[in-house]
Amino acid sequence: MIDYIKGNLVAVEPAYLVVEANGIGFQIYCANPYRFINDLNREVVVPTHHYVREDSQRLFGFTTRTERLLFEKLLNVSGIGPKGALAILASGEPEDIIHAIEQxxxxxxxxxxGVGKKTARQIILDLKGKLDDMAPMLEPAAGADKQQKNPQLEDALEALRALGYVEKELKKVEKQLKAETLETDEYIRRALALMLKRP
Incomplete structure (x- = not known):
């Protein structure tokens, strides 16, 4: 198993990172690649999960080992594959997901x-009471304010800051962006379009 990749972050794409290590560019799929945008062209250490099947191999990367462990737990749920597990991680913090399962x-x-009622029940059935080993790694369950956060929008705003846009510019479009439900890269494109329209 490949526990982590340490190298230079050379690209951040909507679905994956490219980390160069020892002359090899590793394509690493992530829940929210734009969380790494501030580390572009810097050395990073990315915890990974090496997913191997007869017809494919992929590296999945995470911001923390906690996130990776939850990903691996979700893979044990009947009907959830890597794509589904990443989508869940992209939409919530680990402590919120675990709290929802336990409650x-x-x-x-x-x-x-991708989670309907049947899948939600299956997640609870397969994982409730089996996440105790993650408790020391987590913060207390989030309150209402945290649950209202939009990880995709936050990542998009962080990416725009890294591109040089100042807070004053972002505040002008943030309210309009909050009214929409988009993926991180779509928020970025939408924000750029809105800022270009403004005088």
Whole structure:
């Protein structure tokens, strides 16, 4: 198993990172690649999961080992593959996801992309009571304010800051962006379009 990749972050794409290590460019799929945007062209250490099947191999990367462990737990759920697990991680913080599972909060789980009532029940059935080993790695369960956050929008705003846009410019479009439900790269394109329209 490849535990982590340490190298120079040479590209951040909508679905993956490219990290160059020892002359090899590793394509690493992530829940939110834009969380790494501030480390572009710098050395990074990315915890990874090497997913191997007969017809394919992929590296999945994470911001923390906690996120990776939850990804691996989700892979044990019947009906959830890597794509589904990444979509869940992209839409919520690990502590919120775990709290929802332990509290059997189907209403929260079905908000995640690709998770219907049947899948939410399966997640609870397969994982409730089996996440105790993650407790020391997590912060206390989030309150209402945190649950209202939009990780995709936050990542998009962070990426725009890294590109040189100042807070004053971002504040002008943030309210309009909050009214929309988009992926991180779509938020970035939308924000750029809105800022170009403004005098």
């Amino acid at each position: 059997e909060d189907e209403a929260l789980l079905v908000r995640f992309p």
